[in-house]
Amino acid sequence: MxxxxxxxxxxxxxxxxxxxxxxxxxxxxxSPYETVTNLAPEQITLVRILREGQLLQHLEKQGQEWKRLPSGTPIKDREWLDKVLHIAELPSLHHFPVNESRLSDFGLKPPRYTLVLNDQSLELGMLDPASGLRYLRVGPTLHLITDSYTHLLYRKKP
CATH class of the missing domain: 1.20.5 (Single alpha-helices involved in coiled-coils or other helix-helix interfaces)
Structure with missing residues (x-):
């Protein structure tokens, strides 16, 4: 050859x-990480955003359109809503079970912001001082997530 x-x-x-x-x-x-919920954004039909227990936003998907309740006005900023729905599938960079008596150590007693997606409650705590990641409680599990989406909950009107 x-x-x-x-x-x-x-x-x-x-x-x-x-x-x-x-x-x-x-x-x-x-992804090598599990997500904070098992929900995909397209499965979500109800969104509630609470600040210190007070309802800020109550949104519901009716057909293919999202509306603000109780007024029934359509959501104009769909990009904002898509980003809020994406919080359901954020990667949990670290997670561990949390005891109810330790919630105040993570800024979760009471949580400043709560995001309810369908029937799952996501409670946002403070930032971890060492990593800069945000504490997020979903049921009995505490997750550490990036803080790149939580500012979306502070908005007044979508």
Whole structure:
């Protein structure tokens, strides 16, 4: 076999190997982290935002349109709402069970903001001083999440 043919065979094999590696990398899109809820944004039909127990927003999906309750006015800022719904699938960078007696240690007694998605309550606590991540309580579990979406809850009107 001539050196040119041998080089072409090696290059063809290398191309096949790289193509296979690229295909394999594209197949694994799963995040190494679990999400804070099992809800996908398209499954959510009810959103309530509370600040210190007082209702700020009450939104409901009626058909394909989101409306503010009790007035029934449609939501104009759909981009804002999509970002709020995305909070349901934020990755939990770290999580652990939390005892009710320790909630004040994490800024959750009482929580400043609560996001209710369908029937799941997400309570936002303070920032962890070491990591800068936000404490988020969902049921008996305390999650640490990035703080890149929580500012959306402070908005007055969508």
């Amino acid at each position: 001539s050196p040119v043919i041998r080089a072409n065979v090696w290059l063809s094999g290398l191309i096949l190997l790289l193509a296979g590696a690229a295909w394999w990398c594209q197949q694994d899109h799963r």
